[in-house]
Amino acid sequence: MHWLAKGAIAVVGVVGLAAAGGAWWATSSASTRMAQSFTAHDVAVPMPFPLTAEEVDALRAERLRALEATGAPTTNEDGTPVDVLAGVDLDAVAMERAVARGKHLSDALYSCRACHGDGYGGGVMVDDPMLGRLLGPNLTTGEGSRTLDYTMVDWDHMVRHGIKPDGHPTVMPAQDFVQMSDQELSDLVAYIRSLPPVDNTVAPVELGPIGTVLVATGQLFLAAEMVHDHEAAHKAVPPSSDDTLAYGAHLAAVCTGCHHEDLAGGPVPGGPPDWPPAANLTPGPDGLQGWSYDDFMTALTDGKRPDGTALRAPMTEIGPYAAAMNATEREALWAYLQSVPAAADRQ
Ligand code: HEC
Ligand code: HEC
Structure with missing residues (x-):
């Protein structure tokens, strides 16, 4: 059982209910809850986040200093400054930085790899005959990938709203990620997308008898129900570290x-x-x-x-x-x- 799987494990009091012959009721209420349909805003988060004007200025200044250090002229013959950013692929620089930020977020702040595996090729949230098999699917682009066709809207719905691309609620505890800014989501996706493809087909979520009762009785939290406003804008970027x-x-x-x-x-x-x-x-x-x-x-x-x-x-x-x-x-x-x-x- 994974430590983050809180909400999936509040088994006190429900065992008796299962034994008391509520099994048929639980199965049908659990399916009703899992069959609910949710909608959320469609936010077109860019991936990677483009460089800001300040970042471009800083890059220009850095390259200008490097040019000066070589002793080469910094102005053209007509007196205009040399365009030190000519030939620099700004999109590639943006992607490189996004991947680095995403790796740090994955290492230090957001616990995705705890359930999806260190290489994001699949992992375990809960694997228990009574509770069920709630496995973290393969998020890389290898065989068995669940995210190959994901758009940024799908990533947003899944990670910050707990809504699967088909509109149904997920058992993943997305309520823990509601505060994530657009840029952080984008950076995590850039990082996950940069990882080597892992070939691994992970079994879909399957609830055991107790897991079914937990879902039926609302003791297994469904993030989609816990996020109160699926239309509210997220922070675009995290607050500056100066503040x-x-x-x-x-x-x-x-x-x-x-x-x-x-x-x-x-x-x-x-x-x-x-x-x-x-x-x-x-x-x-x-x-x-x-x-x-x-x-x-x-x-x-x-x-x-x-x-x-x-x-x-x-x-x-x-x-x-x-x-x-x-x-x-x-x-x-x-x-x-x-x-x-x-x-x-x-x-
Ligand atoms: C998965 C749940 C969980 C998360 C997430 C979590 N904590 Fe804790 N934390 C606990 C529990 C439970 C204890 C009490 C442990 C004990 O009594 O042995 C605790 C204890 C602590 C203590 C010890 C304080 C004392 O007086 O003994 C500190 C400090 C602390 N947490 C800081 C943090 C910070 C900072 C974060 C976020 C970066 C964090 N925790 C995230 C569950 C958590
Ligand atoms: C506590 C464990 C846990 C954590 C932490 C977690 N996930 Fe998940 N994730 C799961 C499980 C279990 C599923 C399968 C859910 C389902 O099918 O309902 C899942 C599914 C997904 C999917 C959907 C794949 C599909 O089948 O369409 C994406 C995308 C995803 N997670 C991304 C993330 C990201 C990004 C993070 C970190 C910000 C994260 N997850 C953190 C357990 C977790």
């Missing part, structure tokens, strides 16, 4: 699925009964009061609190992502957590 608090808030969105919107912690929504409550991350006495930035980073990457006690799963799974964050990201995340109102523990 530390806004940038930190954007990064912290990936923590709120477990630590709650107010970051005061509490039971992990949809988590199984044996998971500890998520900690209070606000700066008050119930939260991280007295923690230093180094304490915070040690907790995130080494799974240890300042008193040396070990953090438990699922928090330990965040380690590799936090380790891949750069200093700007870590500092912005910390600054933001320090800026939110102190809150008492959620009971």
